[in-house]
Amino acid sequence: MNDTGSRSWRVAVVGATGLVGKEILSVLAERQFPAGELRALASEESAGDTVAFGERQLRVDALGDDSLQGVDVAFFAAGRELSAARARDAARGGARVIDLTGCFADDPDVPLVVPEVNGDLLGPGGAAGHPRIVSAAVGSLAALAAVLKPIDDAATVRAVTCSTYEPVSGIGRIGVSELSAQTMKLLNGVSPDPEEFPHQIAFNAFPEVGTIGPDGISSAEREVATGLRRVLGLPDLRVFATAVRVPIFFGLAIAVTVEIERPLSVATAQAALRTAPGLLLAEGEDGTYVPLLDAVGTDAVHVGRVRVDPESPTTLGIWVVIDCVRRGAAVNAVAIAERMLRSAE
């Protein structure tokens, strides 16, 4: 369900044939988003294809100069270059833009939003006013922010160290195809060449997600560090991330270690996580957790294996898993749109 008032809106999804674009359409349909008109836009090659919107099939149009005219809400999920080229024009033309590509993550004039954490920036009385463009935090950042907020409220977070287990769907359908094809080849005794990733990804793992900069930090790692400081409003927070690609399709996992100011018992930390919005705490015996695959298809940020270092009562460990495409991208983006529209009637 949603709470965007009684009006209906003209909505566009740019990149509608991609993994994330399709998932946005699913989430819009499931949440009965009041889309009076819905434009599914993609590149020339996909024009004429159809994509599902609930029970209906939508015809895909090629994104042209006039495609976004008259649109109230535009989701950009077609890659950074396209967002850089078109998102500001769309906003100037009157659309509220939700960008999912990270293109504006470092722009101080564009709010970087994780709905459960700093969604109040948007909407009536929000500190961001009525922004025309909002940057939706990427999956790992969105999950980490949602997990760290209640811990920070309970015990003040001083530093975060994390390692990711990132799926091939992080680069879209081409990543999914590459892992399938390579796995199939290897099981048939054929050695595959990498095409979309820097190395073979089947039965492999490597610490290169995005581009590694001259300081040795990858763009994925930098986005998590600078993004957490922004979203949590903690400019001095120490964050050190290692982003690693693993041979997994849709789930994303993060091993998080948090240094807190005041000691927390496991039970108190679990209590803080249990009541936080958007999280689902794995309950059961000690050490219970959700394996990465079980998060796929769900809307929650799953947390488990909450534990305190026996030698250091201010060191907390948490295992975090989400569906990278659905929860990490589409659900967040639609929730942001709902908040933007709530104040726009």
Add this chain to the structure above:
Amino acid sequence: MNDTGSRSWRVAVVGATGLVGKEILSVLAERQFPAGELRALASEESAGDTVAFGERQLRVDALGDDSLQGVDVAFFAAGRELSAARARDAARGGARVIDLTGCFADDPDVPLVVPEVNGDLLGPGGAAGHPRIVSAAVGSLAALAAVLKPIDDAATVRAVTCSTYEPVSGIGRIGVSELSAQTMKLLNGVSPDPEEFPHQIAFNAFPEVGTIGPDGISSAEREVATGLRRVLGLPDLRVFATAVRVPIFFGLAIAVTVEIERPLSVATAQAALRTAPGLLLAEGEDGTYVPLLDAVGTDAVHVGRVRVDPESPTTLGIWVVIDCVRRGAAVNAVAIAERMLRSAE
């Protein structure tokens, strides 16, 4: 090559048909270990099988009460229960025992050894004297100790946070078979049931390696923490590990974050790692690393992606990969045997 003097020795490999046992035989052959006699021992079911020792084929015998009589050196690589039941008897019977199962990792009377780091405990004048049993550190611990030693020498290590990417071979051949079989089934549209692991491992990841204790820490995580303190001789070192099983066959990777006392530049840290025994530094452009698969079949602990947190000059990140079975187990164990024998002529 080796340096165990001119004598020849009677050697036994207990668990000779397992992944680790077979690899020990390979390494003994490659290093021309002076084995005058070599007994390949395994359970009843494997008796009569053959295993390779260089160009030769050895007949496998069932491990019986007299199998270790007269043996000078016995490698135990057949599981903790068997080590617990038989290793002390073998030592009392005159054998030098190298245990690879972790059975004695917490026993203060049994040296826990990573040859490059604290191998001097053994052999002439070593602090451990002439121990009859030595515990060979498991793969992740051996790799971490070898990497942290030169960093500690250069800048004093205060705390270590690490996450592992652990292969299915960590539980032996049954793990390798399970990943192959599950992958094949999934590619044929059949949903596999987990048998040897707590969850499906194909295209999955979960933070459960060994057994999770009542404090929420897994046995693999505890072994790394207590083992690093012992091997590095730093009883107050803070170590927080997350051990995660991933769908990979033989390589083991570790994302390591080290808090050091004195700031190090990337170049200085690299210089310390470059000259440390047993390590191989990935050289090249900034951010160079070895993907997990490339470590398979090699004897080195590969280190790369050495980087300093731009916001905190005493936080260092390192990506570490080894062949779990070969380097993480067999090479270490044979190197320990060589050191034990050097002083035993």
